[in-house]
Amino acid sequence: MIRHFLSARLRSLALCSTLLASHMAYADQCTTSAALMADAVTRNPATEQMIATGNVTLENEEYRIRADRAEYFEQERLIVFRGNVTVDSVGSRITTEQIEYSLDSGLGEATNAQIVHDDTYRFSATSLRRTGALSYQLESGTFTTCAGDCPDWQFRAGQAEVTQGRYLVARDVTFRIRNVPVWYFPYLVYPVKNQREAGILIPALTSSSNNGTGLEMTYFHPFGDARDISIFANVYTRTGVMLGGEYRQADDGFGALALNHRFIQESKTKSDDPHRYRTYGEYQLRRDAWMVDGRYDAASDRDFAHDYNDESGPEWLRDAGRSETLASVGYQGEAWSAFVRGQSQQTWIHEATQHRDNRLTTAPYGAAFLERWGSDWQLSGSLDAGSYRLRESTLPFTTDGNRLRYSSRNSDYDAIDFSRATLTLHRPLATRYWGMEWQVGLQGETWKPQDGTTLNALNEKPLWRAEGDETISYLLPFVQVRWNSARLYADHGWARHSIGLEFDADYRQDSSVTAAQPLFDTLLAQHEHRFTPRLVNRLTGTNWYAEHHIGQPFSPTEFGNNNSGEILNGIVLGIGRFRVDWHSLYDPNQKEVTRQSVGTSWELLQGVRLGAVHTYERRGVSNGALDLRLTRGQWEVILGTEMTAEENSVKRAFSEMTPRRKHVEVIHHADCWQMRVGVAEDRTPAIEVDRTVYVKFTLAG
Template structure:
């Protein structure tokens, strides 16, 4: 392993990942950033080695688990597997109960080398004295105990365990019934449930659950090895609330003070509590340095609030608030980011002047159960201007998008039907494109679907939709699409035949005005519109027959036994031709051809176009299943045979990247066959998986699509992803991402995306993660092309840079997870830990 690590480090050095290729709009990592990164790594290095007699596993397992092939993995809960073995005070008795309710009925057992009692009530124990009662155990050189009042006093090497807490001191005096008392002299303590521990001059045990420590320290690190700790004049611990408070607090890191607070609160268990989350520190080329101090308010068991004031050195102060709630019938989230005054000058090339303006971003998501089988679902997103996400980014939106969608729907369902009615409204947030490229708002939009069995093998169903399309400056109208169908399903153990017949009726009512429909949709204003009437319709039957066989046999491959299947499939589709050139295009485009599309009844999304067809799809699938039924290999190949030309076409299309109209060939397709479509997957082992898609055009003898994805998981959270994506005329790029565990504490992170067409890096990310028993941090640097940066006349690939640093002191609060959100997006399959 050391040789491989040296080889990997040499390879990374040769690739020079920290210095990206320079383009006129690209910045390299400045030297000061490298120095800051090196300083952070040195400062936050691994903890000291184990103390004598305390062994630590060389690679403690964190039980990282995410299925092979998964690209979205949950965050792992905190793990103490990497903490020191037996990191408790040496007198801890694991067999002692921690339930304080056992005390009233429990007997008290006393022992010692000598025991004297003058009246059989007050006992004097001398030498290795022990007093045990339910969850309490007291050990000392000398113990005086009053059996009537349960008062006690212990002196010399006092060791006390009670109510999930350990205390070591020179002198302890108290009452075992009430759980009160005092302790002083070389005092050490430990909370068993929270791993919190420290030292103090003295402690006052106010009752069973509350204690007050004077001139004390507190940390969740291993005893005797405090990477961080707080030191305070007074620390109060309330085990019932799971809460600790401290006054006149100084934070120490490796013995060096770095922050002072007059008051500080922190959790002592896993219950939600109000308090500060981990601070945020980052830098972007558009916003400057960003510093945030999120605070969590645990308002009630069913709602909470997180407030995060952030300072952007180039743009001012942004206040982010996230409110979550849950009631008997409803759950929801309201998030707002607000900057009352943006001080950054206007960016050249954008369509928005945001200087000296108030700016905001709002998100509201809710689900409300109204009554049986009916619910109201909303997802409202709104920004003050189209450049907000381009300038600020947002934790509410973890991917680069060009449109904010807002939806509100009333949804219902029954045994054989589903229904919804609502609206979809869109906002353009690409600062380089005007609103002409936006899709239509759907106000309102209603859907009703049903699938009702008539017999054991026959079903009757309907797919119905009614929509009003709204877009200022364009022709607007309503569309009703009604599609009843009748389907049969005949099948046996190794065969199936599924005939289906339907009838599709679509009607339009266009709104009057706007130059008599002469400027509809994306057609340029100086072009003639094909629409010369307010109402129009289309109706046609749709007939299909889907059939297949399944053969299987036992076979062996490389010495391993498998069950191999062979699954031929035929799909026939007939749809007569209807001239649809006079119908508008509200929400319809061409679906991307893939393997599933070979068995679709329409190549168009939306209801504005229905393809004509006299087609036969032939496909063949084979699978290899191991003895456990796990699919180790599958391969599918299919093609459509056209017995009639495809005459229904789109007369034009919009190039959303440059915001202008591209005229297309209006001639029907006379090809006799479609692309060969292949898809396959191979699980080389339990930790290797390869998937691939390939399309070859026999008419042009060219490759149209080529996709290959590989994922490998290894070690303690190790991950390698590699993909190649090719789509003729559109895309040709390589992507790779990796998480490499150097040790049980250190992980290297990285991802690269290279465009073959543009001859440049689309995105590069590099970082490091460190995790220990009581502190973890992430340092990430990212250089990327802002995918929103497209102007109306040219592609303006503006490169942005961001640097993010996040540190978590375990036991003092949670992380805001902003860095983790970015890593989950850029490294598919990444699994972070708290």
């Protein structure tokens, strides 16, 4: 097929036309080189109209337009492209059936058009008008980041204005999932850009039985490449409006910094303190041999992170009910290092089965650490000082719908101040047949009880002890040795066998001081005279392995006070993707298990993993957990349950266990969205504490 070029007159007009290139502005003086090609070209002198048909292409360095037919009206200076029209430019493509373009105004109009920008943002409209170099106006339009004729989600607007690389501003908007309307917005501003620029980020939809339906929105504003700020506004139908902000700074010579604060005044709650919040900040600086670290974490209650899915700081608050604040400055040279640190921890402690106490332990303290090492030795010293305070709720719970909330009425009833100094010398030794490392040291402590807490000094005395009117001080020596022999190996064809001998030796003198409060009693230095030999056997096959170790710590041990010592047993068995770990501590005098843990992990199929763990202590607390994780394609299913029992028999602990927490979560990862659906329930044998149903829908863009 022969290709024809337009006449000189049409070619001249084509050279100056910018047509519908999405990124080019109309210019009166045009110097861009372009060429219009077609299979056939005709001109009607009477109507001053030129027609190009068959594989029509207009192309220059900036854009390319393709169509089945092009008509140029010389008197109106109007070009009309018809039939399978595509306009390709840097980062975008327009497809439509017809485009009308005015050479005088530089504007154009298309019908039933689609735009794809940066291979991510997709627009469609029954009527599309080009209003500027990078801007369009849409009538009866849609917007999504999903591909396909029936996208998973989309915004449908009566009227919208789009500026490429900037924002979509729409009116009369419905948010649709699979073409089903689920939300209405009278006005919407949505970012259509990938670079760091100011604007409203993609919102997230949530639904929770505690908070109701929620819309989480964020305004983002960068300050160059190293700093940015975000402002949060989350609206929940049941609890109200949560506001907050975040500042982030990359390490550009002044350190990395992140500050985050969120708060809400809950509107529908029966709690006596509806004001809930979390503030988190983190700072880190590394310069030459100097290290500076800081962290601040404060929350109104331990359930804030769980109720509002707060991920601004570490998961300690959610998982362990603990928040931490610290500041540290350190120097690490070639042969020595030094650190100074101040730290405060807050821990919310739940009773194991009743959930009736809300105890808050705070431990602010300061510490200094100095370390010096040579080629085969290490000397370190530390100094700590601080306090422990224990508070208890007078009204632990208030009923709020289907959950129980902790009351803020707390009062101090136990407190104790302390200081501690430790000096340690550590050295490893090794030969061809055995290896060993040992450390010796001294530990000195001073305790000063407050607010009714008492300390009692026993008749036995440590290396040194001094008692004042309000304080008790003591000095204790300690020695630790770790030794292991070289392993002996034997090949049996079907398996390889190895055997080795290990032992630990620990000595720490008792402070002979007890506290009236059991929690504080565990903080005082306890005696530790222990020698623990262990025999370790291991068999390794082609697709399996088995290991058994047995030992007996000659006591008193940290687990009990019998003089003969408990027997330590451990078995690890792995076959393919299946693994079992069993560890127990057996008391030969009482002829019973005093501590036991069993754990299994089984990858049933690729992407399907089952895990279970059970722990038991003779003091009457038994805990169990079962987790199943299924991953298949874009889907992920997580099921878990935690159980507890108060039984003094390891056999009855299994049969008498009752669920304490259950959770089921389904996650779907799609190319243009993510959804999390879950149910979580915290309960006790006597009362249901918390039940949460949540749905979180996040758009990708």
